[in-house]
Amino acid sequence: MKRGFAKISWEMFQKEIGDDEALYQKYQTPVLKTKNSAGYDIMLLSDLVLKPGEIKKIPTGIKSYMQENEVLFLIIRSSLGFKYNVRLCNQVGVVDADYYDNEKNEGHIWVSIQNQGDQEVRFVQSEAIVQGIFMPTLRADNIVSSEKRKGGFGSTNE
Numbered sequence: 001m002k003r004g005f006a007k008i009s010w011e012m013f014q015k016e017i018g019d020d021e022a023l024y025q026k027y028q029t030p031v032l033k034t035k036n037s038a039g040y041d042i043m044l045l046s047d048l049v050l051k052p053g054e055i056k057k058i059p060t061g062i063k064s065y066m067q068e069n070e071v072l073f074l075i076i077r078s079s080l081g082f083k084y085n086v087r088l089c090n091q092v093g094v095v096d097a098d099y100y101d102n103e104k105n106e107g108h109i110w111v112s113i114q115n116q117g118d119q120e121v122r123f124v125q126s127e128a129i130v131q132g133i134f135m136p137t138l139r140a141d142n143i144v145s146s147e148k149r150k151g152g153f154g155s156t157n158e
Contacts, residue, residue: 001065002066002067003064003065003066003067003070003134004029004064004065004066005029005030005040005062005063005064005065005132006029006062006063006064006065007024007027007029007061007062007063008061008062008063008106008107008108009106010024012105012106012108013061016059016105016108017045017059017061023045023046024061027043027045027061027126028043029062030042030043030062030131030132033128037131038131038133039075039131039132039133040131040132040133041077041128041130041131042060042062042074042109042111042128042129042130042131042132043125043126043127043128043129044058044123044124044125044126044127044128044129045058045059045060045061045125046125047122047123047124047125048122048123048129049120049121049122049123050086050113050114050115050120050121050122050123051115051120052115052116052117052118052119052120053114053115053116054114054115055089055112055113055114056112056113057110057111057112058110058111058112058113058129059108059110060108060109060110060111060130061108062108062109063099063100063101063106063107063108063109064095064099064100064107064109064132065097065100065101065107066097066100066134067097068097068098069097069136069137069138069139070097070134070135070136070137071094071095071096071097071134071135071136071137072094072095072132072133072134072135073092073093073094073095073132073133073134073135074088074092074093074094074095074109074111074130074131074132075088075092075093075130075131075132075133076088076113076129076130076131077128077129077130077131080121080129084115084117084119084121085115085116085117086113086114086115086116086117086121086129087113087114087116088111088112088113088114088130089112089113089114090112093109093111093130095107095109095132111129111130113129113130
């Protein structure tokens with residue numbers, strides 16, 4: 001396995017999203033919409049309404065595996081920023097290769113978005129809001145850590 005996406009376990013889904021087995025069975029991992037798409041579309045698990053200025057943290061139900069010299073960037077779909085002024089709160093999400101299957105949260109990917117526009121924005125279940133783009137990473141000479149990830153999101157500074 002070189003790189004790709006998987007669902008989080010049913011147990012993690014129940015803990016972080018809810019006890020909806022039909023939804024767990026139904027939702028899909030990200031896909032390319034066209035053969036030359038740069039990013040894999042990540043879809044909403046449920047309908048979402050964002051009021052002006054509102055921020056919401058959104059579980060995706062997915063995790064991503066990749067080679068140790070790769071990263072997954074999460075970027076808001078350009079149409080959402082352009083049409084509605086919706087942004088990722090961290091501008092670009094960075095999913096490290098060692099985030100996958102970490103002991104704290106299995107590598108469950110969440111996104112946090114904000115409506116910076118002046119109109120309410122509505123999204124429907126299965127609508128793509130974020131795209132994931134795999135990229136190689138480069139290492140500087142003699143500056144490589146041997147530390148192993150111990151936790152989930154934001155665990156580097158723990």
